[in-house]
Amino acid sequence: MANDYNPADLLAGVDTVQAKSLLAASGVALSLYVLYRKTLPTPLPGIPYNEQSAKRIMGDIPHIKAKLERGEGGRTYLVELLTKHAAPVAQFFMGPTEKAAVVIGDFREVQDMMMRHGKDLAKGQKNADSWHGVMPAHFIGMDDEDPRFKSAKALGKDLMTSSFLHEVNAPASYQKVLNIVELWQLKSAAANNHAFDAGMDLGYLTFDIIMAAAANLDDKDTQLRSYIQKLGAIQNPATVPSSKTEVAQFPADELTDMFKALEAIGVAVSGSLSAPSIKLFHMFNNRKAKMQKAFYDRDTILRQYIRNAVKRLHEDGDSFKPASAIDFIVMREAAAAEKEGREPDFYSDTTIQIAFGYLLGGQDSTHATLSYFVKRIGAAQDVQTKLRETLRETFPDAYTRREQPPLSELVKAHIPYLDAVIEEVLRLDAPTPVVMRQTKREFKVLGYTIPRYTTVLLGLKGPTYTAPGYLPEKVGEALRSESSRKHAGTMGVDDWSKSAFPPGEYIPERWLKKSEGGGGELTFDPKAGPFLSFSTGNRVCWGKRLAYLELKLVATVLVWNFVFNRLPSNLEDWEYVEDLFIKPKNSLVHLSSAWDV
Template identity: 35%
Template sequence: MNRSRLLSISGTEKSRLANGHPFSALDDFYKAALDAIWAVTFPLDLKDSVVNAQRNLLSGTASIDTSSTDIDEPTSFPEAPIPDAQNSILTLTESLESVMISPTPKLTFWLISKLPYMRKARAAKETMIATELEKAKARFSDRKETARCAMDDILRRELISAEKEGREPNYNTRTISDELFGLLIAGHDTTSTTATWGLKLLSDNQGVQKKLRGAIRGGFPTAIAESRRPTAEEISKAHIPYLDATQEEIIRKSMTAGAITRQAMVDTVILGHHIPKGTNVFLMGNGPEFIEPPIGEVPEDRRSKSCRDAKGRISSWDPSDSNLFKPERWITIEDGKETFDSTSGPLLTFGLGPRGCFGRRMAYLELKIALVLLLWNFELQNVPVLFATLELPIGIILSLRYNDIIFIFIHIFAKASSLS
């Protein structure tokens, strides 16, 4: 059973217990994304997953009394305890929120790092990584083990480098430990934020949701014929242009990463402006040209030759609807058939070139599986007016436009959420 199916089952159990009331999906995606990145970084048995623990708890809960609350009031659920190792990562990640919004980040970081719960979390994180490293070293003792996760791949690369250099491999380095920790943080909050935005956008745009569900069901005729959900393998191999387009539009509109930065290594000139060495240059992906009309044309004489040569490789968005959630903008028609075109317009969420996000393919696959299984099993209704908001508590992933991290409330069908 894959983790996305566990998420779907957890949603089914919540729907049963909510009895027609809305409920928060943010926590579900937060935990599912943690399981996913954990399994990518270290081997993780499904029985040890955070989502599985929550699913088991909900499955064993007969009912929740919602009779005393209004039908539009959200339902709260019991929470399964999170293992110390995963909880330490969540604690350390969430501590960054206070640092990011503080006017004195260095002082705030220093003060928080001295608190007992932070020292405990750091110690748990170090112990967890050291333990996983020892397990991985044992797996590679015969040098025949196939890499099953990022940690295995890192150790295999170190082993190969050591053999080439005629030395003993050194696995217990600060760099390896920090890279693994960085992968856990970078691959967790970003994915869960984008996925929850996807639910918000689909619940707000019923026409898109209906069209996407039709495209998804049309893309898995075998699953339909056998009255089952598509498997993760089937989803990963599926070619459904409107699904690809919807994913891309969710990523565009979620603005999970509103900007990427690069530091000028030498004195340079950008569009006619002198940029001194050492300057941090912010490349914004959440404003004009991306989700708003362009400010104006850049004079051609300010562009470098490479810039002029690159012009036109990526199309521009129609300024009249660039603010709308419209997957069709990523669709072109070839020989009478819809085709997904990733060059239809600008998108900088994952960066570009050698410094582009190496987890991009994994993020797309996670979102694809989640969208297919959720829309296969649920219909997302418009949320109650009370929760139809764009305001959220600030988290690790900050939108530079509106603090756009959405706390999603999904209004599941009161009688039967499952459409399978």
């Protein structure tokens, strides 16, 4: 019959070279498709996410890359996810082979997790890897269970004590702030009533402060003193435009090798966090000439400072009095070695990197906050005027004599309005929008299930902090964790939109309340509402006390000496850049003497 066929003939047809090739190609294609499907993100059930991101291997990385190309910060994308989905919890996808991560944007739940369940939150591999790639011997790059963690952290335990902060750091800070006063008086005169960018000047200041505290740096060797001498040697150091709505330009100073090392290593940590693979990023980035030089300069310069400290320790013996952070670190290593019955290793990677971590953390975060401080008080003239009046009332003798506030009085003074002004800058302009952790157990957060070993990004700004939260009012309390409900009411408000002060506006008064004594005096209330810019719990920012001390000293001296005039509208912007911390893209100031008002 015409439609009869022989199965053998069909098999014979398949057994041709062309057919075998076709079958092989089909098998490869099928395998690739299966592999492709396996590499696509796997969303966690019930948690909002970008559907487009779930359909591509790179997940949300293209969105973050687009923000970086626009000159914006990648980490702010995480907070924006919450706004997009109008939810207190959202998930995002970090790229090939990475599990879904979860962003939590609700102050009370974030605080509850950090304060009361910190033991159930690990630092997280990505967090540790980002630092381990540049500082493997520092505790910040170690897992908590690392046997080296405890001893490494112990080397720096003296650096946040009251005695060190007041006896070593405060005097170092004060002298350097007086240097920036001198610099800005020079610049203000040369700018001829024009604005100029003060961002790098504040970077020089915070570098000098931390170097002086870390290594007892002589004033003549500071970045600010070098810059003052450079500009002073130029007859007309500023390029002054004809229009008052344009900015006067000044030449920059040549950065010291240590400053360059701080910048390069800080940028590397930040860059690794937005890379598909942190370990691969550091593997290739560390081979670049710039990074090789940064590591060499870091180790060489700090080794010399350590050598000087060791020499003094041996010469002075029991009468050795530490005068810098490195002195304290050296003394700690000597004591640890004696206790353990070994020879001290003063020049180990751990010793060097603990000292460098102190520099890096103390310089960049404070630089970010001060850059926002000058912008905020320039834009809020009423706040600036009130702060200056408050300072003059606090130090009346110095004001009468037209002198600087005495350091001995300044470090002891309790100035609630100054505290509120600084706290409000930190609230609106937190140096980082989130902190990264990893769950050690399953968490139930506001009705969402977060599995064990999930990377969580805990919000420090955005919903409930600087914008209204997204938890439904009627059912919200029932969705909270048991421990969160138990501690309800410990803050003035748990969402700034519930207060008398709009959450997105700069209003220091939100942090003030009448004293309980009934005298009518206002006191600073750190529990007035959502604030976690220094984190909290067992991983609260190690340098918190140092940051507050420096911010109060610098803010006082700057407002005491200068009026930060309102900028022309075309120069007032809130664009930002993101390195290790978020900073304003421009920190323009238009200064005049405070003694004239």
